[in-house]
Amino acid sequence: MAIDLKQMPKLGFGLMRLPEKDGAIDLSRLEEMVDAYIKAGMNYFDTAYVYHGGNSEKAVKEALTKRYPRESFYLATKLPAWNMKTEDDRDRIFNEQLERCGVDYFDFYLLHSVEDGNVETYEGLNCFDWGIQKRAQGKIRHFGFSFHGSPELLEKVLDVHPEVEFVQIQLNYADWENPVVRSGRLYEILHSRNIPMIIMEPVKGGTLAKLPDALEAKYKAARPNDSIASWALRYTASLDGIMTVLSGMSTEEQMQDNIGTFTRFEAMSEAERVLVHEVRDEMLNVPQIGCTSCRYCTDGCPMGISIPDIFRAVNTMKLYKEEFRPKSFYSGLVSAKKSARASACIACGQCESVCPQHLPIISLLKEASELLDISA
Ligand code: SF4
Ligand code: SF4
Structure with a gap:
């Protein structure tokens, strides 16, 4: 019925x-x-x-x-x-x-x-x-x-x-x-x-x-x-x-x-x-990483880091002041091998050279690693 x-x-x-x-x-x-x-x-x-x-x-x-x-x-x-x-x-x-x-x-x-x-x-x-x-x-x-x-x-x-x-x-x-x-x-x-x-x-x-x-x-x-x-x-x-x-x-x-x-x-x-x-708009009016998810940076990353997805998790943590869901989203990315951990970055600079938003990706990934990498 x-x-x-x-x-x-x-x-x-x-x-x-x-x-x-x-x-x-x-x-x-x-x-x-x-x-x-x-x-x-x-x-x-x-x-x-x-x-x-x-x-x-x-x-x-x-x-x-x-x-x-x-x-x-x-x-x-x-x-x-x-x-x-x-x-x-x-x-x-x-x-x-x-x-x-x-x-x-x-x-x-x-x-x-x-x-x-x-x-x-x-x-x-x-x-x-x-x-x-x-x-x-x-x-x-x-x-x-x-x-x-x-x-x-x-x-x-x-x-x-x-x-x-x-x-x-x-x-x-x-x-x-x-x-x-x-x-x-x-x-x-x-x-x-x-x-x-x-x-x-x-x-x-x-x-x-x-x-x-x-x-x-x-x-x-x-x-x-x-x-x-x-x-x-x-x-x-x-x-x-x-x-x-x-x-x-x-x-x-x-x-x-x-x-x-x-x-x-x-x-x-x-x-x-x-x-x-x-x-809601006032609640969420918090500075975020200005990544547009264009993905120009990802193809050339020698470590296979899905940079925009990691930034998405970081932005969610900051905006919504929560840890559980962004962390589980991130561990899902890593366990499904859709991304290496943020900590895998070797600072080669390839991504920064192609980012149209001129984001300091290497230092942002360090911050992401501190926020998201649960295990050392
Ligand atoms: S600097 Fe880090 S994230 Fe950027 S391409 Fe190199 S290894 Fe990948
Ligand atoms: S190139 Fe820059 S704006 Fe585009 S996805 Fe990568 S970090 Fe984000």
Whole structure:
């Protein structure tokens, strides 16, 4: 049966950053949060085999599935490529997930983190066909995947697998044009194909919940009673084709704020979108390496350094003040042999002699190496 977006709550409860006590999930607090979320009329829960080292799924059983009728909520979980070596591992993990969660079917089931590296495992172990079989057996109601790759890879996967019913992507107003995430382009691809989207990181891991004072003042002047995080949530939830916006809620305050945003949800007006874009432009107004990606420098580099890609990672780190994604983008380049490490530069000067932007590439690569090279 097709997914009816009108039936789905706009706010989903992400179970990856749960409250903890003495090094374990704090079940009594989680139960209270589950109750508050359900009482507010919402019912989409998103977990995964690997969240909290497997304990998120177990906590779902205690806090949700033992305490509420099965048909009253939607439960989503995910199959991890990195825990599988053979086709038998698909059923082994799936059956373990049913047992851990205390259910006999999942409403939404995802291949976790489709991206370069994982996609080969999912294809090699025929996980797409397997997912469709599970759906035919009634063990999965809807089948899709979460995605962390490039727009080009997304189009390729969707071309080969038109059977996919939904896709989960990272999307927020700050990352719309982030060259490492490119969430605006991912959104356009899915929207043009009418594929419902589940959104993760709408508040960019909390970054968009707290902004510099001058930027917060702009939001407060427009909507004095609304939190800063609510602007990020409303921006994403107001887009066409969004099924659910996931928030990884880890405190009661955060949950109450999110519930408030969605129980009296107002789609974002055009004037508010313009304001968000203004705030974003000011946030991102940081000096960057002025590389235009013309790639004149790369052919002649004796060390095979993909200079513009490395600069892209550095710019993302500076602009978006984050480390994880630029570093994983960089290590992906190096491990796929698309580039040597920045530290491999032998300062021959070939690249600088051809760069139309006259960039001091050798010293910029030294800086990049300090920022990005994890191992010495
Ligand atoms: S200076 Fe470094 S980056 Fe530039 S061409 Fe030579 S080895 Fe490659
Ligand atoms: S030649 Fe200069 S501007 Fe062009 S890709 Fe290389 S570093 Fe960037």
